[in-house]
Amino acid sequence: xxxxxxxxxxxxxELAVALxxxxxxxxxxxxxxxxxxxxxxxxxxxxxxxxxxxxxxGDNATSIRYDRMGNALRGVGALLSGQExxxxxxxxxxxxxxxxxMIDCSRNAVMTVSHLRKWLxxxxxxxxxxxxxxxxxxYSLPGEEYFGYLRGSYSFDELRELDEYADALGIELIGCIxxxxxxxxxxxxxxxxxxxxxxxxxxxDHEKTHAVIEKMISQFASCYRSRRIHVGMDESPDLGRGRFxxxxxxxxxxxxxxxxxxxxxxxxxxxxxxxxxWSDMLFRMAGPAQSYYDRNTSIPEEVRQSVPxxxxxxxxxxxxxxxxxxxxxxxxxxDMGFEPLIGSGxxxxxxxxxxxxxxxxRTLKPCIDAVISEGVREIFFTLWGDDGAYCEFDxxxxxxxxxxxYACNGDDAAASRAADxxxxxxxxxxDAVIRAAGLQDAFNAGMLLWDDPILRIYWxxxxxxxxxxxxxxxxxxxxxxxxxxxxxxxxxxVDFNHFCxxxxxxxxxxxxxxxxxxxxxxxxPSGLDTVRRRARRMAGSVDKLQETFRRQWHxxxxxxxxxxxxxxxGGQRQRWLELDxxxxxxxxxxxxxxxxxxxxxxxxxxxxxxxRAVAGGGILA
Numbered sequence: 001x002x003x004x005x006x007x008x009x010x011x012x013x014e015l016a017v018a019l020x021x022x023x024x025x026x027x028x029x030x031x032x033x034x035x036x037x038x039x040x041x042x043x044x045x046x047x048x049x050x051x052x053x054x055x056x057x058g059d060n061a062t063s064i065r066y067d068r069m070g071n072a073l074r075g076v077g078a079l080l081s082g083q084e085x086x087x088x089x090x091x092x093x094x095x096x097x098x099x100x101x102m103i104d105c106s107r108n109a110v111m112t113v114s115h116l117r118k119w120l121x122x123x124x125x126x127x128x129x130x131x132x133x134x135x136x137x138x139y140s141l142p143g144e145e146y147f148g149y150l151r152g153s154y155s156f157d158e159l160r161e162l163d164e165y166a167d168a169l170g171i172e173l174i175g176c177i178x179x180x181x182x183x184x185x186x187x188x189x190x191x192x193x194x195x196x197x198x199x200x201x202x203x204x205d206h207e208k209t210h211a212v213i214e215k216m217i218s219q220f221a222s223c224y225r226s227r228r229i230h231v232g233m234d235e236s237p238d239l240g241r242g243r244f245x246x247x248x249x250x251x252x253x254x255x256x257x258x259x260x261x262x263x264x265x266x267x268x269x270x271x272x273x274x275x276x277x278w279s280d281m282l283f284r285m286a287g288p289a290q291s292y293y294d295r296n297t298s299i300p301e302e303v304r305q306s307v308p309x310x311x312x313x314x315x316x317x318x319x320x321x322x323x324x325x326x327x328x329x330x331x332x333x334x335d336m337g338f339e340p341l342i343g344s345g346x347x348x349x350x351x352x353x354x355x356x357x358x359x360x361x362r363t364l365k366p367c368i369d370a371v372i373s374e375g376v377r378e379i380f381f382t383l384w385g386d387d388g389a390y391c392e393f394d395x396x397x398x399x400x401x402x403x404x405x406y407a408c409n410g411d412d413a414a415a416s417r418a419a420d421x422x423x424x425x426x427x428x429x430x431d432a433v434i435r436a437a438g439l440q441d442a443f444n445a446g447m448l449l450w451d452d453p454i455l456r457i458y459w460x461x462x463x464x465x466x467x468x469x470x471x472x473x474x475x476x477x478x479x480x481x482x483x484x485x486x487x488x489x490x491x492x493x494v495d496f497n498h499f500c501x502x503x504x505x506x507x508x509x510x511x512x513x514x515x516x517x518x519x520x521x522x523x524x525p526s527g528l529d530t531v532r533r534r535a536r537r538m539a540g541s542v543d544k545l546q547e548t549f550r551r552q553w554h555x556x557x558x559x560x561x562x563x564x565x566x567x568x569x570g571g572q573r574q575r576w577l578e579l580d581x582x583x584x585x586x587x588x589x590x591x592x593x594x595x596x597x598x599x600x601x602x603x604x605x606x607x608x609x610x611x612r613a614v615a616g617g618g619i620l621a
Contacts, residue, residue, distance in 0.1 A: 002040055018124065045066075104385040105133045107384070115557075129170055181200050197241075198239075228273065275311050344381050346381045445506060470513065512534045542573040568615070
């Protein structure tokens with residue numbers, strides 16, 4: 001292994017601090033005098049005209065020229081990856097001032113401080129210089145006992161520690177919260193009943209609402225260095241239609257929204273912060289379809305004028321595969337008089353058990369191409385945890401590596417170097433991560449996982465869409481397990497063992513369901529008895545799955561939130577035992593049919609990728 005060696009008297013102080021932090025994990029050492037054997041000396045030279053990073057490699061010494069600290073550390077990441085050979089001179093002209101990431105810490109999974117420190121080291125070496133922790137109510141507030149209660153909330157000291165560590169690595173840590181909607185976990189407590197408009201939206205214009213928001217803004221002004229804060233305010237279509245309507249009568253949503261935005265903006269100003277918001281509500285309120293991406297939407301001039309000048313608009317888009325659409329929407333933000341930040345997506349949501357490479361690639365490259373061509377200088381990549389955050393988030397570092405390669409180079413050839421950087425910086429196998437991600441292309445793994453073994457809502461729906469769907473899905477499971485044979489026991493730094501355990505469970509679930517379809521359709525006693533025995537074994541398989549689920553959760557997250565996974569798996573286990581019981585009753589003549597197996601729709605439905613959509617046909621709170 002090559003050791004990289006730097007000297008304090010030849011290294012800017014800010015980089016020395018970062019290199020000391022990186023040495024916790026990587027072969028980067030401070031020294032003096034002669035270069036040790038099997039070592040390469042790194043010399044840093046700051047040059048504002050570089051426009052990125054330039055690496056000049058020699059036999060025993062390498063020079064890194066850079067314009068800002070984050071790009072210097074990206075250069076160090078290239079050296080660790082073995083991408084630079086002696087005698088080579090490579091340069092990346094990076095078209096962005098900000099390349100960031102947003103990690104969802106609100107959908108049950110709250111990443112531990114120690115794991116986030118590991119992520120920050122990786123992010124710095126991959127090329128990121130900004131990070132947000134999306135915290136709806138998962139941070140503590142003075143005097144608010146039920147804010148973040150039982151949610152694994154970050155304390156003030158934890159956030160300060162993370163900010164210190166991020167700053168040492170040249171990463172701007174920005175508070176990312178909610179000050180209007182997406183606060184259902186807070187508003188479920190009676191303590192906040194008097195500031196509740198709807199189940200997830202705050203009551204605008206209320207004194208106590210203002211007091212709580214003041215505490216939120218003050219908290220992040222105190223614990224983070226950054227003078228920017230993301231205050232959310234997205235996806236609140238029912239704004240003003242709950243308790244607000246009862247108190248004040250009907251008001252246009254745009255009127256309520258803009259008044260609240262003005263208050264939040266002034267609050268940020270009092271605390272020396274500049275706010276940013278997700279921009280979707282401005283578009284939704286301007287069109288009858290309430291769609292963010294409605295091309296027929298025209299934002300009225302009075303709405304444009306009402307947005308405070310100091311607010312930054314974040315254009316989020318994880319779905320479009322056409323660069324032209326992104327260019328259009330960037331233009332629409334500029335037409336309002338604002339230079340947008342762009343939020344693209346690294347797919348970890350939508351019932352993904354693993355990083356969604358296919359969806360990411362289809363949307364990532366068109367977005368980055370459009371953003372570069374339009375000259376937008378800030379972009380970040382979101383990792384959402386919708387529906388319980390059961391994705392193996394560490395696998396998504398492969399997507400973040402790919403995103404940085406695209407963002408820093410802007411060409412397809414750059415993607416071929418993502419594997420080397422990921423393998424070296426993240427310590428895992430990029431190709432294996434991508435092969436595992438291929439399972440999601442065959443079927444929605446999370447939806448099949450939570451699908452009720454008797455009702456089989458997702459199973460029947462997919463079969464209506466495509467005959468032979470599940471036979472091909474079975475082949476895909478077998479194929480992926482063969483491809484991952486060499487890594488099936490690895491639990492760190494990416495948990496392939498959990499993925500393989502999950503895939504075997506899904507494979508066996510498909511096998512049992514196929515056998516059930518055949519045996520029940522023919523009323524074959526022998527076949528039904530075989531399915532009954534296999535259903536009992538599936539209940540045992542849930543226990544094995546719970547073990548690896550638990551491990552991959554606790555190695556990365558605070559314990560709060562895992563109860564949701566256990567409740568869901570416990571329900572799955574009991575339903576396999578219920579299938580065993582029902583088949584036993586059928587075979588013994590206690591019942592003459594199982595109505596749930598026979599009930600089917602004539603046409604497929606557009607199921608939402610949520611546990612609740614497939615876990616039962618009744619009311620699931």
